[in-house]
Amino acid sequence: xxxxxxxxxxxxxxxxxxxxxxxxxxxxxxxxxxxxTQNFLQCAAYSASPDYFRSTFLGILLPYYLHNANNLMVxxxxxxxxxxxxxxxxxxxxxxxxxxxxxTGSVVDFLRGIAAAIPDNGSLxxxxxxxxxxxxxxxxxCGRSIDSTGLSGIDIASPLVTESPSHAxxxxxxxxxWTIVSLGGSGTVSGSSSEGRIGLKWVRPEGAGQAYMPGKxxxxxILATAGGLAFAAGMALVIENWTExxxxxxxVVG
Numbered sequence: 001x002x003x004x005x006x007x008x009x010x011x012x013x014x015x016x017x018x019x020x021x022x023x024x025x026x027x028x029x030x031x032x033x034x035x036x037t038q039n040f041l042q043c044a045a046y047s048a049s050p051d052y053f054r055s056t057f058l059g060i061l062l063p064y065y066l067h068n069a070n071n072l073m074v075x076x077x078x079x080x081x082x083x084x085x086x087x088x089x090x091x092x093x094x095x096x097x098x099x100x101x102x103x104t105g106s107v108v109d110f111l112r113g114i115a116a117a118i119p120d121n122g123s124l125x126x127x128x129x130x131x132x133x134x135x136x137x138x139x140x141x142c143g144r145s146i147d148s149t150g151l152s153g154i155d156i157a158s159p160l161v162t163e164s165p166s167h168a169x170x171x172x173x174x175x176x177x178w179t180i181v182s183l184g185g186s187g188t189v190s191g192s193s194s195e196g197r198i199g200l201k202w203v204r205p206e207g208a209g210q211a212y213m214p215g216k217x218x219x220x221x222i223l224a225t226a227g228g229l230a231f232a233a234g235m236a237l238v239i240e241n242w243t244e245x246x247x248x249x250x251x252v253v254g
Contacts, residue, residue: 007022007038022254025238031220032224057173058177061176069107080097083100113140126160133169134172135191138179160253164234167230171235176200179200180215196252199251201249204245
């Protein structure tokens with residue numbers, strides 16, 4: 001891919017099949033600085049190392065993983081505290097020790113799940129397996145106050161055709177990062193797919209107030225970087241209807 005990556009604001013409805021590789025914004029008034037967006041696009045598009053950007057996106061998600069791991073640890077520490085309170089009544093202590101042991105297993109499984117979703121190198125195909133790895137990272141970042149049950153709508157019957165599956169996967173993790181920081185700890189996330197397209201949508205409840213988790217200030221930069229990675233993969237990144245309370249992003253075969 002040698003052309004200059006394109007950033008355009010277009011009108012709805014979107015004809016996904018007619019888009020060339022690049023980044024497109026639909027009904028996203030005043031969300032993007034065109035010059036900065038173009039700079040991020042070019043930086044990511046011309047990079048030979050998509051793993052660098054994938055790691056950057058995971059770094060953005062790290063506070064969410066730590067927050068959720070801490071919530072799981074409450075089950076461990078709470079049971080241990082109760083066990084201490086019940087001493088020396090072993091009949092009451094033993095169930096709390098068992099509960100702490102079970103809660104410890106949940107923490108270990110959570111961390112192992114994240115570790116397993118961070119492969120050493122990119123896949124040769126951008127298929128359901130690659131998508132499910134990214135969705136594992138998304139679900140692990142959601143936590144208790146985000147409903148992620150709608151992700152079952154994503155199902156790729158055959159691999160999406162890309163010029164670089166590793167760039168495509170990195171772009172999708174960028175979509176995941178944008179979704180998580182936009183939700184900021186509460187709301188719903190859903191997924192959808194059709195021929196040549198895969199998408200994520202997030203919605204925050206009305207009156208949710210300010211997000212209590214970090215990263216929202218980097219939202220536009222995350223998308224622009226993901227857009228450059230999509231361009232390098234020969235794909236288009238489409239952002240639709242981005243407001244304070246909702247937004248949608250799609251990765252489309254160009």
